[in-house]
Amino acid sequence: MWGGNEHGDSINAIRAAYEHGVTSIDTAPIYGQGASEQIIGEAIKGIPRDKIQILTKYGLRWDLAKGQFYMKSITNSGKEIDVYKYAGKESIIEECERSLRLLNTDYIDLYQIHWPDPTTPIQESMDAIDKLIQSGKVRYAGVSNFNLEQFKEAEKYVNIVSNQVSYSMIKCEIVNKLVPYMPENNKSILVYSPLGRGILTGKFKPRHRFAKGDHRANLPAYYDKNILLINDFLNKLRPLADEKEASISQLVIRWTIEQPGITVALVGARNANQAIQNAVAMDLELSENELLYITNELNKLKLEG
Numbered sequence: 001m002w003g004g005n006e007h008g009d010s011i012n013a014i015r016a017a018y019e020h021g022v023t024s025i026d027t028a029p030i031y032g033q034g035a036s037e038q039i040i041g042e043a044i045k046g047i048p049r050d051k052i053q054i055l056t057k058y059g060l061r062w063d064l065a066k067g068q069f070y071m072k073s074i075t076n077s078g079k080e081i082d083v084y085k086y087a088g089k090e091s092i093i094e095e096c097e098r099s100l101r102l103l104n105t106d107y108i109d110l111y112q113i114h115w116p117d118p119t120t121p122i123q124e125s126m127d128a129i130d131k132l133i134q135s136g137k138v139r140y141a142g143v144s145n146f147n148l149e150q151f152k153e154a155e156k157y158v159n160i161v162s163n164q165v166s167y168s169m170i171k172c173e174i175v176n177k178l179v180p181y182m183p184e185n186n187k188s189i190l191v192y193s194p195l196g197r198g199i200l201t202g203k204f205k206p207r208h209r210f211a212k213g214d215h216r217a218n219l220p221a222y223y224d225k226n227i228l229l230i231n232d233f234l235n236k237l238r239p240l241a242d243e244k245e246a247s248i249s250q251l252v253i254r255w256t257i258e259q260p261g262i263t264v265a266l267v268g269a270r271n272a273n274q275a276i277q278n279a280v281a282m283d284l285e286l287s288e289n290e291l292l293y294i295t296n297e298l299n300k301l302k303l304e305g
Helices: 007-019 035-043 089-103 122-135 148-155 178-184 196-201 224-243 248-257 272-283 288-299
Strands: 024-026 053-058 068-074 080-085 108-113 138-144 160-166 188-192 262-266
Touching (some): 035 089, 053 089, 122 138, 122 148, 148 160, 148 178, 196 248, 224 288, 248 288
Parallel strands (some): 053 108, 108 138, 138 160
């Protein structure tokens, strides 16, 4: 779905990120149907377990036709598969055991339901997580892609410490409800795709040809007209990036972390160099006036679709 990646490059990216201060690694079983967790298990060998935090998920099954059909995907060998949202109690316990085995660890720091499962009561799913916490196999419970009402419902049954949601300069719907609630209640917001699945790097041009199966080809942000609009916005930020001796990506990452309520920005990396560039973005200092300038220019951006 993301264009694929080399095994060795992934290992090197994780290790390089750790060496430059990144300690949290987010993954999920569905990423490569277990391959991502296995890669992480290999990459963290030799690193003291208490020096890193492993964040993984549950609730998307490609090997069990149960729950709500979610999407079609493609395996690493090119086979088409059906993916289901399913977070029944026994399924969660099974998924946890498999993740622990692949990750080569005896506990998961943050265990998150990947997407809401409308076929299973939230209480049933959260009761399963509470059981895993009591057994020591999970340290903390989190959710992902939950709206505020779903988050509050989950909170009734187990302490939920975080919500992982999509957020970027071009996707900021969470600011209306979720952002005000979470910090006021001592909860964290983890945001994924802060670079807009790559579009906010400024590296894409109109008529870009994606590899077969890469889902970005159908996203509105990658329409030719929107690519031009986004690149025009990013070009306005280049003088500031140059002044800071930073890349556009680093500027975007730093702006994202500075937004109200955002605790963690989860940024992907295909190789060691990208991982290092992402990590050092946290060394970038932006004044209130510089942050305001970026926000004002962003507010002028009007995308289509």
